[in-house]
Amino acid sequence: MCADAATHEIAPRSGVAFTLDKGDRLTVIDPRGEQVADLLAFNRHDLDEVISSGRTLDYASRIYLTTGDPLYSNRSNVLLRIVEDTVGRHDFLLTPCSADTFRIIYGDENPHRGCFGNLAHALAPFGVAPDHIPVAFNCFMNVPVDGKTGVITVEPPLSRAGDRIAFEAETDLVIGLTACSALQSNNGSFKPIHYRIERGTR
Amino acid sequence: MCADAATHEIAPRSGVAFTLDKGDRLTVIDPRGEQVADLLAFNRHDLDEVISSGRTLDYASRIYLTTGDPLYSNRSNVLLRIVEDTVGRHDFLLTPCSADTFRIIYGDENPHRGCFGNLAHALAPFGVAPDHIPVAFNCFMNVPVDGKTGVITVEPPLSRAGDRIAFEAETDLVIGLTACSALQSNNGSFKPIHYRIERGTR
Numbered sequence: 001m002c003a004d005a006a007t008h009e010i011a012p013r014s015g016v017a018f019t020l021d022k023g024d025r026l027t028v029i030d031p032r033g034e035q036v037a038d039l040l041a042f043n044r045h046d047l048d049e050v051i052s053s054g055r056t057l058d059y060a061s062r063i064y065l066t067t068g069d070p071l072y073s074n075r076s077n078v079l080l081r082i083v084e085d086t087v088g089r090h091d092f093l094l095t096p097c098s099a100d101t102f103r104i105i106y107g108d109e110n111p112h113r114g115c116f117g118n119l120a121h122a123l124a125p126f127g128v129a130p131d132h133i134p135v136a137f138n139c140f141m142n143v144p145v146d147g148k149t150g151v152i153t154v155e156p157p158l159s160r161a162g163d164r165i166a167f168e169a170e171t172d173l174v175i176g177l178t179a180c181s182a183l184q185s186n187n188g189s190f191k192p193i194h195y196r197i198e199r200g201t202r
Numbered sequence: 203m204c205a206d207a208a209t210h211e212i213a214p215r216s217g218v219a220f221t222l223d224k225g226d227r228l229t230v231i232d233p234r235g236e237q238v239a240d241l242l243a244f245n246r247h248d249l250d251e252v253i254s255s256g257r258t259l260d261y262a263s264r265i266y267l268t269t270g271d272p273l274y275s276n277r278s279n280v281l282l283r284i285v286e287d288t289v290g291r292h293d294f295l296l297t298p299c300s301a302d303t304f305r306i307i308y309g310d311e312n313p314h315r316g317c318f319g320n321l322a323h324a325l326a327p328f329g330v331a332p333d334h335i336p337v338a339f340n341c342f343m344n345v346p347v348d349g350k351t352g353v354i355t356v357e358p359p360l361s362r363a364g365d366r367i368a369f370e371a372e373t374d375l376v377i378g379l380t381a382c383s384a385l386q387s388n389n390g391s392f393k394p395i396h397y398r399i400e401r402g403t404r
Binding site: 046048052053054055056058059061062063064068069072075076094098100101129131132133135136144145146147148149150151152153188197 | 207216225250251254255256259260261263264265266276277278295296297300302303306307330333334335336337346347349351352353354355
């Protein structure tokens, strides 16, 4: 691994896209605490292959993923593997927040484009169509499920300032990553997200 | 509604696809009990619009859906609404079982193509690509979640012989529907699924 990886900042309520090569390590950092980052991954050589919550949760037999767990694609290939996690609570049930989320759940009349809009915008130059944005892996998002009633709630993230989750790319990828735009997901305020890429030697 | 809707049978471990018009009612029946049916719905006039577990669960704030609940698309439009449900326990977390499922979870060396393969085959004439098959709404599938650990288990369906769930189409649709092929999901045996379509007057 390269030791001098720069730290990049994603401004509050925005998003970025970039590529990873197989063997690269992506570290997503919550610099202030209680801030969610939605993560998407596509096979860089065939964008129809994308991370799949349904396959990943099925194979893990768990809705909460952490160190060692793979993120599978819709073709059942491992795209990313979690290699470090100082929090242990992330969400893989819910789609990125969007103008529709803010309209339907928050009742906003002029809604922000949300993580969905930010991801669509950032991923467009790579050729990803908005309709093909699936459920994201929502780093630090805290979504408990009541096992009896099935009710889900969006609670403050368990992440504190400096907490992080790191992923290793198991193939060449296009990544989308945000600083989440939904008030409820981030305990009422919008904060930045940091990330680092360490290039592999493979 | 037309009163003389015919009952169709889906043979064990197989699947079908058909169209619905806006206002039609689709009733999915478990004729013998403890049998799952995976359901997909696409906008018939634009196949890039498809049911979305992530949006539906987010807007419902529940993982267990029942009478009155809408199934939203990836564009946040309602494609189907549940209008009758004699069981009250269905799954919307897991992808259709597939050759990969049987290889990864069951260790099968020559795996069945599963609901995924059956859906891909049945939907191909309508123009649906396998990569665009999302998490299905799995009628009668019983997937409890341990709220504390996040562990999910696949338990015998709660459906008894004759139980049913009915949906009303809120737009013109292509539907994929199976008699599920995974042993664990169906309490160890493969049984048929019945369905009826009542044509609306809208």
